[in-house]
Amino acid sequence: MANYESRNFSGIAEETNYRKSRYGMVIDVDRCTGCGACVVACAVENNVAPAPPAATDRTGITPIRVYKVDNGLPFPDIRSVFFPITCQQCEHHTPCVSVCPQNAVALDESTGIVGQIPVRCLGCRYCIVACPYHARYFNWWDPTWPAGMEKTLNPDVSPRMRGVVEKCNFCFHRLQAARSKAAIEGKKDIDPADYVPACVAACPTQAMTFGDLLDENSGISRLAKNANSFRLLENLGTEPKIYYRSDQEWVKRLAENDLTEKEKPNG
Amino acid sequence: MAKGITRRDLLKLIGGSAVGLMLTPIPWKVLDETAKWSQNWSWTPVPRNGKVNFKHTTCYLCPMSCGARVRCVEDQPVSLMGIPNHPISGGGLCAIGLGGHLLPYHPSRLLQPHRVARENGRIKIVPISREESLSAVTEAILSSKQGSIAILDGQPKRAISFAYRKFLAGLTNGVYIVPPIDAGVPAELTLRVLGERNLSIGFDMENTRTILSFGAPVLDGWGTLGQFSKIVRNRTGNNKLKVIQVESIHSRTAQLADQWVPVKPGTEAAFALAIANVLINEKLCDAQKLRTHSTDFDNGSGHSFLDLAEKFSPASVAERSGISEDKIVGIARELVSQPGADASPARKKPSLVAFGGATFSRDEQIIFMDLNILLGAIGTKGGLIPRTELPDPIGGRLTEETPLTDVPDHSVRVLILDGAESGTLFPWQMLEQKFVPNSPVVVSLSPYFSGIALHADYLIPSPSYLESCNDSPTPAGAPTASYSISTPILPAPKTVVEPLDVIRRISAATHSNSGNEIQPLKELFKNRIEKIFKQRRGFVFDASTGETVKLTTIYSSGQLMKILSDGGCWYDKEFGVRSSEFGVLYSFLGRDNHGFEKLLAAADHHLGDSGLVLLPYAANVGQSHQLMTKVYRESNLREPGNEASINPETANKLELIDGGSAVVKTGNGISKVKVKFDRGIMPGAIQVAVGPIVTGYAETGEQNILEVCKISNDSTWRITKAEIFPA
Amino acid sequence: MDSHLIARGLKRAPFRKFLMWVFPWTFMLLIGSYAIYLVLSQGLNQTNMDNRFAFGLWIFLDLSIIALGAGAFFTGFLLYILKRHEFKAVINSAVVIGFICYSGAILVLMVDVGQPLRAWFTFWHPNVHSMLTEVTFCITCYLAVLAIEYAPLILKNRKLKEIPSLLIFEFQLHKLMPIFAGVGTFLSFFHQGSLGGLYGVLQGRPFAYREGIAIWPTTFFLFIISAAASGPSFIILTTWLVSKISKKPLVKGDVFRLLAEISGALLIFYVLLKSVDTINWIDRTLPSYNLSAMAYYLSEPFGIWILFAEIILFGLIPALVFLFGSKKLSLGLLVLNAMMVCCGILLNRFVMTIQTLALPTLPFDKFMLYTPSWQEIATFTFVIAYGVLIYSFSFRYLKLFPQEMELSND
């Protein structure tokens, strides 16, 4: 007890909290070759276990998943793009956060990242139902690796147990690492170069741009304002922080999700 | 009180303790504890923590030789990433490369030699000792009086490749086999175009204006990762390179290309000649050279490229290829047009023709090369440029490289399959037809029991990726020569065998001492690096600093060795020969090129409009790798090997259901497939993806789909007529 | 054989006959428990649910039986709060049914969640904004209430009566009944509503999303009323079934007619509100999302017919039948109509749970379907078997229908 009261904070950090930031992504679908590097990089970085033989494309775990989308026209007028879909980090009454019965998911005030806490999750899957982007995944199986492969697990991320929901959190552990690095150098603000999610770092064509949307002179805040940038299901009003950009008109039309449209795109 | 404990008393006792229990910590603590237990289940693995450090190496899982930065916890690699500003990979890594550190633990990994027993179609592998395996192989070799001893090398021109060739040279009947296709340019085609120089062809795509690609994955798996990623990256620029994709399916590259030309399958060569026709008639090519070189014919046939092209007027090709006449003319003009009318020769950028080698017959490929000559794309910056080959690390007499297609049938007695992943895929049938009829022996040196290794009789696994040292020569299709080394990060298990030891042991037993003279790999690398160092040309990339310096600033070959063994890379920036020497190329369109009849036939052949066409389709290595099962199912990016994509309208006519199973039947046999509706497939065509069959992570299937494709003796697999019905 | 347990003056089938009746249900129970064991030990991969269809048969089951179980609270409300003593005739049966439905629902929920051992976190770290929290709290509390309401019935059992202290306890409990009924009603109102809210709040699922009154989406109120309306109908249905199976008159006809009348009145009210809500959803909510309702009824099998069936066929029609026919129509017809009402509720819950998930949200999504695995179905039947058994035993050994004796005498 005694020592508790006598805690002294002679820290170099005069302000106890980190500068407010809003991390987001701009994905240029015109540059996505669908190579799958982001998917693998993510799975490796976040200790996603290989899908068991019984898994389907609807029971596997892909915090980032690439959809092939076309303009719905017949051959040879068909045109298609790849859409990497990850958690869209909704800013405004975040669907998954509001429904979770036991606060297993929360929007981090200082970074705007929606963080899922598997150990708090009871696996009711209400959040999966609530998410319009299908960016949340349930661990239908115990995570199992072929013999010896568990040696390759990333110590910065804890493997999820069976029966809980998980999702992309912009590789938050990389932000943590960047903060520790800054702390050692006596700095509070991280070097933006130190914090890039695995998928973004892995994209060979640099189709993904990551950064702080609040930072006026960051590349992303400029890209996000670009006329060719849009967000999926924008008019649901959940203010997602992942932007997509394309020069193709039919792709841009995906922003206005009118399902009755004659050219219904296909996933 | 008189009588003792009654039943009711007992109940009371229990009742009392029940009430009491609620007032103890027991129930609440246990509730809390079990919850915490469920958060730390013992069977959920806990990653090992430790000091984090980074190492560099070069990926050799395909010939693209990308630089890889390895993140290790203590000594254990936990993730791979590209090396920023790496001259070859440009800082990228493909899907298979990013999972490379998982491969040593892949379920189909072999940790010791095995003998493969096949009884009534079932494959069983029996572990045997290193000694048994090696002696079994030498037995087979010694007993092979007739028939040859062959080594199939997936990635030629490595140091080990030279070791193989040296070893085979020592044998009386040694044959050194290389894969048939070299990034769209068949090796002997290169020879015919460039003459007997020690050169190979690369695509200088970065300086090209327009690429006319015949089914080549120029935007998602062509040349080097750095090369095509850079093109995709710069797609949104004003002076960007234009890609015209001529392909019957809406492939990845077609999707990214600036223009997609959906020709009818099999009419690509005709389409190319139609382009040539326009170029010639509209005088859009060097008419002078053309006249001097390709109009006089002494080969009696009296034919020339000119009147070959004459036969394919845009009008005639239009209806057979399904592409309108003016579109063809437009493309032809597009290819030669320059930004700004007064394009000075200095600023002049050529256009080039690329073609997905595997699916075209050699004659068709020659036609495409002819078009390249016509466009003046060969030997010029931004075209197809000859590269100097890397120095031979070993010296002495070597067996010649023989493309698989040139190996005579029924000639191979013992075949040793090197473990290296080839950039190109070919069906087992191609090898099978080369064997002598009675009991040939196949030995696989692959670390994995998958792919063609499934056909082996003996498995002598070599160390896997990240366990073995290897060198990466110039990637196929890369514009200039380059060299890098893959240094092991993990110790190899004691029970696996280095390929070099295998050939050493064999040559010792066969008293052909050629093998024993071979120095250890490290020495071979050293020799090579010394020779490169002596050339005093090119640049050196240092992975640890991320900087590139002129080779001349490196003071010793030792220093160069050190840089390269830490994920560094040497690369050339100059062409093999000056472009001035290439005028003679035009003669290839005339005198030097015999048999226009064959070309005519190749261009004329089309499968007719009746019936279905089977289009085999292999995406880049990352997409079609044997062991690439990490993203299976979890993502709908990848066509698994047993999936047949087909246009819904065609499918409905044939009463096929999306996701249902069906049987594909061709002249070569039948294959069971899963039907996938895809409006990106031309009606009347079936696209079968070449790659591992979808199973769990535990098993990787064999790519059997190629087996049903027509195997012509001049190429690997070809589009062919097919039927499909619901199973 | 077990006659000493059966209430005096009640005739019950011979024990052997009873056993034969119980046997098949027990069998179902066993299969079900095996399925449950599989799911708990192997995990939810035993089901056919997936990341797109994260809720399935079980949630539909929960919503349905809780709606039908509403008979308990509503009859309690009428009897103890509004002092409508006619309902004494059915209150016991209603309580038993309520108990079965709620305990069954909670049981299935425990199987449905991935981490049952951590389910109690909801009480320890509740998110007060989540409808599911509201549901969890209310259902568990109300189950406790039902247990307390159920207790006196058991204690009135002939054998247990012999223990004096229990008899006193029972008497005390009985005096408290109105309070419990009040609490129960309050709780029920809330969780019936919250169950509706569960889907109404899903802004990401425009098909289910409804704008709110105060903090609750309209579905909150619609669910309360629809549940209240279906409760009496379900009581009619069950009571009728029991008397058919046991071949005994159990309640007077006028009780049926009264229940029917109430059910009808509530139902017509519900249909009215539901229509208004639907129109509002079509004209205001969806356009504000730049969506049009028709889009949701394009993909078969969920055509526009489902809307018609829900509101008119199983809503308006049975409501009118009850309103104008509860006095005149034959009992059989009333029962049939009661069945219609229950179907209507089931359909509504089905649309909410299954259709909502089947419909795409992303512009390039596909229409999705799922078929439950045998484990899911077995668990479903487990609950039904469990219900039937509890009810059978209660009916045999407890006095569920006060009017039974006089009716069987004359």
Place this chain on the structure above:
Amino acid sequence: MADHGKVMFFLGAAVILAFGWVVFPYVIYKPVNQPIQFSHFTHTSDNVGLKCENCHTFDKDGRFDGIPKIEKCRSCHLKPLGISGDEEKLERNYINPGLEIPWVIYSKQPQNVFFSHATHVKLAGIDCQTCHFGQAYTRSLRPAYFSRISGYSIDIFGKDLLDFPSTPSSGMRMADCSSCHHRQGVKESCIDCHK
């Protein structure tokens, strides 16, 4: 008769209460002894005068190395410096064969917890003793206690079996972290500490 029943009732209650409050706490925790006895005091006291950060170092990238590797020990203990049996044990069993000492970590957090020593020590300037109270002056190593069910260390959990109401600094539980954060006005979110 009735009071006879009462006796039984209260007897049952008494027995279970005694068990729950007295025996249970010992049953549930499993004591684990340290491989060798180490005296922080000997190392930190004036005649040696080591500071915490001399042995418990940071990487340049901000990772905390935790308990030092055997290398660290070897750097001083190449030849015996004292006469204690445990030092001799250290030489014989670990330094000479070059094996790591299998320390049992009292404050071992479960895998799902993230904690950055760097931000707390370097940035906030919190003294090690604030959380690892008294550790620096221990003369011997008491056994560590781990729950038999969840495997949590008692030093994480707090000794009081019911962690309600949570009394700060009785352990290193979530409650302890966040109560300090609140006191310091640190805005916290779940992912700040859970990975």
